[in-house]
Amino acid sequence: MSASHPASSNGSEPVGAAFILKKAFLSALVALGLFSLMIGVRTEAGQSGQLEYWTRFGDLASLVAAVFVGSIIVELLRLWLGPRGGLGSFVPPSVQSGLSIAGRYLAPALLIFTFLVPVIFYNQRYILDLGILVLTYVMLGWGLNVVVGLAGLLDLGYVAFYAVGAYSYGLLSTTFGLSFWICLPLAGILAAFWGVLLGFPVLRLRGDYLAIVTLAFGEIIRLVLINWQDVTGGPNGVSGIPRPTLFGIPLTPGEGGLAAMLGIPFSPTHRIVFLFYLILALALLTNWVTIRLRRLPIGRAWEALREDEVACRALGINITTTKLTAFATGAMFGGFAGAFFATRQGFISPESFTFQESALVLAIVVLGGMGSQLGVALAALAMIGGFELFRSLEVYRMLVFGLAMVLIMIWRPRGIVGHRAPTVFLEKSKSISSDLVKEGHG
Amino acid sequence: MSSAPILALENLTMRFGGIVAVNALSFTAQRKQITALIGPNGAGKTTVFNCITGFYKPTSGIIRLTHDDGAQYEMQKLRDFNISKQAKVARTFQNIRLFPGMTALENLMVAQHNALMRASGFTVLGLLGVPSWRAAEQSAIDAAVFWLKRVGLIDRADDAAGNLAYGDQRRLEIARAMCTGPALLCLDEPAAGLNARESAALSELLLSIRSDHGTSILLIEHDMSVVMEISDRVVVMDYGVKIAEGTPREIRDDPKVIAAYLGTDEEEAAAVMEAEA
Numbered sequence: 001m002s003a004s005h006p007a008s009s010n011g012s013e014p015v016g017a018a019f020i021l022k023k024a025f026l027s028a029l030v031a032l033g034l035f036s037l038m039i040g041v042r043t044e045a046g047q048s049g050q051l052e053y054w055t056r057f058g059d060l061a062s063l064v065a066a067v068f069v070g071s072i073i074v075e076l077l078r079l080w081l082g083p084r085g086g087l088g089s090f091v092p093p094s095v096q097s098g099l100s101i102a103g104r105y106l107a108p109a110l111l112i113f114t115f116l117v118p119v120i121f122y123n124q125r126y127i128l129d130l131g132i133l134v135l136t137y138v139m140l141g142w143g144l145n146v147v148v149g150l151a152g153l154l155d156l157g158y159v160a161f162y163a164v165g166a167y168s169y170g171l172l173s174t175t176f177g178l179s180f181w182i183c184l185p186l187a188g189i190l191a192a193f194w195g196v197l198l199g200f201p202v203l204r205l206r207g208d209y210l211a212i213v214t215l216a217f218g219e220i221i222r223l224v225l226i227n228w229q230d231v232t233g234g235p236n237g238v239s240g241i242p243r244p245t246l247f248g249i250p251l252t253p254g255e256g257g258l259a260a261m262l263g264i265p266f267s268p269t270h271r272i273v274f275l276f277y278l279i280l281a282l283a284l285l286t287n288w289v290t291i292r293l294r295r296l297p298i299g300r301a302w303e304a305l306r307e308d309e310v311a312c313r314a315l316g317i318n319i320t321t322t323k324l325t326a327f328a329t330g331a332m333f334g335g336f337a338g339a340f341f342a343t344r345q346g347f348i349s350p351e352s353f354t355f356q357e358s359a360l361v362l363a364i365v366v367l368g369g370m371g372s373q374l375g376v377a378l379a380a381l382a383m384i385g386g387f388e389l390f391r392s393l394e395v396y397r398m399l400v401f402g403l404a405m406v407l408i409m410i411w412r413p414r415g416i417v418g419h420r421a422p423t424v425f426l427e428k429s430k431s432i433s434s435d436l437v438k439e440g441h442g
Numbered sequence: 443m444s445s446a447p448i449l450a451l452e453n454l455t456m457r458f459g460g461i462v463a464v465n466a467l468s469f470t471a472q473r474k475q476i477t478a479l480i481g482p483n484g485a486g487k488t489t490v491f492n493c494i495t496g497f498y499k500p501t502s503g504i505i506r507l508t509h510d511d512g513a514q515y516e517m518q519k520l521r522d523f524n525i526s527k528q529a530k531v532a533r534t535f536q537n538i539r540l541f542p543g544m545t546a547l548e549n550l551m552v553a554q555h556n557a558l559m560r561a562s563g564f565t566v567l568g569l570l571g572v573p574s575w576r577a578a579e580q581s582a583i584d585a586a587v588f589w590l591k592r593v594g595l596i597d598r599a600d601d602a603a604g605n606l607a608y609g610d611q612r613r614l615e616i617a618r619a620m621c622t623g624p625a626l627l628c629l630d631e632p633a634a635g636l637n638a639r640e641s642a643a644l645s646e647l648l649l650s651i652r653s654d655h656g657t658s659i660l661l662i663e664h665d666m667s668v669v670m671e672i673s674d675r676v677v678v679m680d681y682g683v684k685i686a687e688g689t690p691r692e693i694r695d696d697p698k699v700i701a702a703y704l705g706t707d708e709e710e711a712a713a714v715m716e717a718e719a
Contacts, residue, residue, distance in 0.1 A: 296568040297558035304552040307541035316526030317555050422545045426599045436604035437543030
């Protein structure tokens with residue numbers, strides 16, 4: 001492989017070959033410097049505690065060679081795909097139009113498939129659980145998409161609202177015995193309230209500063225949950241959270257259960273299927289509201305804010321309320337998802353709401369294409385589903401996963417669905433290239 | 443209708459640290475007239491604009507706006523977005539500030555934000571899709587279509603604003619400002635970068651905005667052909683102070699203005715040298 005690639009590039013691009021080789025050589029040099037101590041020399045404590053070390057120059061040489069070859073391959077791919085790795089440069093128009101037609105039917109096809117998942121995989125509990133997990137992240141992604149994708153405000157502490165929602169339901173139901181259907185809106189309202197609370201101090205912040213403060217906010221909520229033992233139960237969390245009921249009818253074996261009322265034999269799968277449709281309904285509600293909001297003045301103001309804040313002010317748009325409503329709306333959906341999480345698990349603890357969750361949801365939004373509903377759903381499927389897919393690879397799972405993400409970002413720097421669909425049109429809705437759409441201030 | 447001038451600046455001063463960008467500037471812009479603010483680079487014109495449109499808080503002085511119905515606003519006291527929302531002052535920017543990733547039509551819809559927010563019942567009625575909201579949205583689209591036709595961009599309505607040619611973007615920005623329904627339109631160098639034909643079209647557009655829509659215009663402009671052709675009054679600034687005010691004809695012949703634009707010292711020195719020789 002290493003032999004054939006430089007040869008082919010020598011033939012077609014004599015100028016590029018020197019450049020590629022130079023770059024590969026430099027990469028190899030960096031790798032040599034980096035790995036010489038990490039890989040080249042192995043140190044360990046001996047039996048009596050003395051230092052023992054031995055060299056592994058063979059491993060080092062193969063790694064440096066791999067970096068050299070890999071760099072050449074990456075450069076050749078870049079040469080082949082064009083400077084920005086644009087799909088348009090080498091895919092013929094006919095194929096592209098075919099792809100766009102496929103894209104149009106992808107969303108309805110996915111939706112129909114999702115509706116049928118509990119029917120098709122009724123006896124496969126693992127797939128149903130995975131489906132619930134994916135849908136939870138789809139919903140979180142759609143919620144965060146309002147803040148990051150539409151309003152362009154980078155929020156690294158989204159998990160805080162997820163936590164607020166989960167603890168709202170957990171505490172309200174265990175302390176006051178309120179039912180899930182009463183707590184669900186309450187969880188959303190409380191999360192939205194915290195969204196506004198976060199919004200106030202960060203109104204004047206942009207970019208990195210905004211990211212840091214939102215990150216800190218996420219950590220504050222988690223630390224409060226750990227340390228406020230009297231209310232939250234501290235690290236032990238809240239347990240015995242009631243399972244959801246079908247508007248008051250519990251999904252339990254005994255007398256008043258749903259199975260008994262319908263006259264069918266009880267099965268624990270009923271509850272899983274119910275949870276699946278519950279989170280599907282919640283996610284679709286999020287989607288519907290977001291699509292609706294985009295076509296309303298508030299949604300257009302969010303997008304305008306992402307595009308140019310100064311111009312918004314000149315047009316009489318109140319930046320303060322516009323940003324706060326974006327934070328509140330995103331947080332509300334996070335709160336709904338949190339309440340669902342609590343009722344599904346039956347047990348919540350601060351461990352479930354670490355920064356990693358925020359990062360994962362943000363990665364879903366960025367990978368999907370900021371602002372695109374379909375893209376976010378696909379990204380959640382790829383991230384959560386793909387992560388499970390690689391389970392057989394065990395320790396290499398993270399490696400493969402990281403590599404896949406890097407490749408997608410090279411291939412599509414603006415996410416899976418990078419273009420933007422207009423919210424209103426006169427003659428024809430023309431999708432707007434991602435080059436023109438701004439990423440916002442943070 | 444109120445007889446007071448639409449805009450009156452009284453002793454407007456703006457300091458940035460030790461630099462006095464605008465020093466005790468007073469002038470008025472008359473109702474339904476085009477007032478041009480000219481001056482050499484760095485004279486403080488854009489600073490005056492930013493004070494009027496709320497992007498800067500002036501160090502001292504009063505900026506008073508009087509609507510046709512006599513309602514008065516002291517703009518140095520208003521929050522930035524209220525200058526467009528309540529005082530009905532719209533502006534364009536020296537370096538165009540459209541929403542590049544949104545279509546031309548969407549740009550004009552965003553400009554009607556405040557009216558549409560009310561019509562959508564602050565999102566609640568809009569979310570439910572009640573008929574009154576749909577009617578309001580349609581009339582907003584009609585208003586946008588009217589202005590797109592007026593500036594000759596109706597064929598580009600569904601194209602991204604960032605994809606439009608430079609001159610088209612300038613006109614779209616004016617259309618967007620007009621969609622806010624302004625009483626006073628402030629234009630910061632609207633003819634910058636336009637060719638002769640586009641400048642002529644711009645002059646025609648601005649004259650029509652003044653006479654057909656009754657909107658008063660305040661503009662900063664370096665293109666003297668545009669200024670002399672369309673302005674009713676001209677205010678000349680240099681080093682943050684007003685050095686002349688009058689009709690375009692008066693300004694053209696004002697020695698102070700000529701001196702400000704062409705410089706004095708060398709000429710005077712040359713004149714003295716000649717006299718001595």
